[in-house]
Amino acid sequence: MKLTHILPCLILSCFASYGQEKKAETRFDNYAYSDAIESYETLVKKGHSSTEIYENLGNANYFNANYDEAAKWYGKLLELENTTIDAEYYYKYAQALKSLKKYEESDNWMVKFDALKEKDNRGKLFSQQSNYMKNIKENSGRYTIENSYFNSNTSDFAPSFNGSQLVFSSAKDSGIASKKIHNWNGMSFLDLYTVPISEDDTNSESIIKLSKTLNKKTHESSTAFTKDGSTIYFTRNNSKKGSFARDDQGISRLKIYKASLVNNQWKNVTELPFNNDEYSVAHPTLSPDESKLYFASDMPGTVGASDIFYVTINEDGSYSEPINLGKKVNTEARETFPYITASNKLYFASDGHPGLGGLDVFAVDLNNLEETKVQNVGSPLNSENDDFSFIFNEENQKGYFASNREGGRGADDIYNFTESSPLNFSCSTIVTGVVKDKKTNAVLPDTRLTVLNPKGEKIGNTISESNGNYTFKLDCYEGDFTLIANKANYKEENNKFKLSPEKDENIVNVLLASSLEKAKTGNDLTKTLNLEPIYFDFDKSYIRRDAKVVMEKVVDYLNQYPDAMIQIGSHTDSRANDNYNLALSKKRAKSTRKYLISQGINANRLTAEGFGETKLTNNCDNSSSCSSEAHQKNRRSEFIIK
Template structure:
């Protein structure tokens, strides 16, 4: 018994020591994970997993580490294990797993996860977006040849991104080292800190901006004003040579601005007042009037991990209060890299809006009150299953640059040039319902910013507007006197024509007016009749250029003279109801016609049953245009 007891005790002690060692390694891994040191965290967690340890928490942190290191296919394998061992993971893990699956082009499985997200978390914005548009991939792939995309010559083997077009140059962010000494590296991914560079649009050798702008830490996403006299950019929160952390010991990003002097020197470098030690603000851009700044932040009160905000720039150079752009754009995931095109359209990167995986680039219409409409994925021509982000455009709005870490690049992130090959005008013809072409029909199209008008020629043809991007959604209105108008939404596409047929106008049909009926030997307006008369009241109130004719009738029961008088009473009762509801009496003509116009032939062709009698006890209406 003693030897056996000794072996059991020894094994128990060894197991206890093993648990303590494992617990120590987990605590160490958790500590570096909380500092965003994902490279080291992956090494430690995978070492623990290789020794047989498993838990949903371990799978979450391994999946997240790979996810934030932009290695989605590795993240997918750990998220899969999480799904297999958890009955109902948090919403973020359904979504991140779906995003990671897309990187491997497993779109069906990814959509299945999005369906589970929508079912289990019905208030999640990302799940709602999928549920509202489950066929989003069809639209994304539809115009895959819309853009020509090419690699630019000034990419390096390192990270290059955030291009911005100035008057004569392209300003961009890079982790390349153009100095004599090795650069500092960041602890979370062991990559070099980034600086801001400039290169002319011929792509000659890149030049680093002066030390006044570039420090030993990260600088990125520079945006110059139109006159080139001021620059806004992102920088690590630091005091000279030391990083400044928040209360949670995490370093944040802040937005700075500087002035460019006449002699080329940089002056008045200052941090923007809404920056903070406790949250990041980053990636500034301005609207076309340079009165509003758009930026990204994870400040408290946002929708997700990072949101897009706007802040007013006052005439004295001060700033208003930042405003979140809301759930039309921002989701529980990451929205970033806003940009306002020369045409005033908002572009941004998101891994929460429906896309191909990773960050995709989206466009949206935005007005002066910061209201958002028509959020749209730019499509497979620009977007890929990897990260695509930080777009900028030339003044024509049809070509420019963006960044991506897609396969086949030179570095971890590369800059690509794009040109829009799919542009269209709005052309078509207008005919009547007999097939004859209509001359002088008015055609109006509008987007969020502008309205275009024209009329059809003698052949019923029209052409409208300028070159619109394929896939743009536009409101279209067609009208011609004597015909019912058409209001619809069209989607532009190369080579499309937009032909329409106008139906002859009948106001009674347009308003869905019905005759009203009366009881036997009565002229009272019934409740059912009042519902029909209320339609006429509403129309005449809104359309002063119309008047109304009323004709009332009876059946053939009784004397003709009595029936004529009864029909006149019915006509007057009908008119009185309309007048009592605000319609001027001089816009109404009423006449009783007795038995003059029967609704059925049963009186002349045979006996009538009681339901048939009712059809003759009626008032009819005719709307007449007066101007």
């Protein structure tokens, strides 16, 4: 029964000039969608076509969840030439295509929709979750579902728990009077029924209609009960004296009512104070401590067609002003049928978040709403059709939901399900990228990286790998963040970026600028960099461990200035004869050059020469007597810029 799947929509303007089309439009404007479809299809068969005909045929089917037919007419609409089509039809067409499992084609239209409406949250969610089907698949396979025995051949949906009883809404009472048939989809009006929650009791006689105090000559649906069963909140069309009451547009809005159980009879039916004749309020559910009442509405301040709101129930029984749950949950489409579990998890139906088609069931952790991620619960609970009015007992992992999927008994059926594994509400966001030299584009390993949240608090740190790559795995934060990069001989870089938990990966690449000045030709690089020369042990030519620290900085410089060429000059002290020392210095020069090549420096950029004891740095020649420390100053390699 699609009347209560969505809240009343804005009526589309019609500008037809001929009688038959005007008749069809009148039916459409009065929400007589089943009649409007027939009238419009008659016009099409007679050769008529226009933007309005295709729009309204698509919408009439879309609002009745005939998504395959909606796709047909939206497709014809978007094939029209020389006409301006509202971007919203791109979105509806993309949604309708999912009912035909044409996901790739649907995604293509979503790309077009996103380009036309850059600020629309639905487009952003789609672009941020381009692999949403992968995420849905990961959450799938956790439910076994079964069609409930008490379904009728009409519409049954909106189950709720009331102790050992299940209360639901149904159009099963067909009646005989035409006023009991609704023009929206040609079905009976909805009433509330109750049935025992028992796997053993499948007797149809146990299905009982609730009292006439609750069931009037209007639609009643979507109930919520307090834990002691003494209070019911339920949805009903705006009414006066038990019959429909309409606004200036001829629409009977939805409202939430409250009643009390007195001596086993429902009494004191009262309308909640935040209802309004100009907008709808529907589908109540209570928080675990019963201090908040959540619901769906299209009241002013709504993001989309319908949003999820809540009010605080004060100790004196009064209510706070409604509060919108915000764009974490609500989109420009339909968010409806909220349900809160005992652990404060919100389940709701939406066709704004990326899903399989029609309304899908989604969930979010209200205990940590800002830093959690909205999750599609996956198949088989979700399908390419409408799946909604989900309720769940976390103690026994059993629950119910409604769907108009193929294979059901009626227009909507209630399915019972068992959950085999819980939905993972823990959420993490990946921040990844590569660190490179700003000038040369060379990757930079061993760069220290730190992430700060919007408050300036450190929430993660790591070091870039040998290929310059880095990865942070953070909690589901959102907002403006800072990535600080530090590396020796480079200037500190602070990268500002926006973090979105809706993205599987947030890519932030880092470019670092050198802090080293370019050395002049003929200068010793170690002096330009304020480094010690590399020293050698007595009578040895291998590169010592302390020398490698200096060599790394030389390598950094050569990487930052790829056009630089150097001459390696190696030396000895004065001990031993001149020829021996000359040969030893050449070995040291060769060893130094070999080490630089091993670190990735092109051999063509390096020349090496040994000078023996001919270029002493002090007076420790053959005629002097010097300490071991003084002789050490001469056993060195230098790096002269060519």
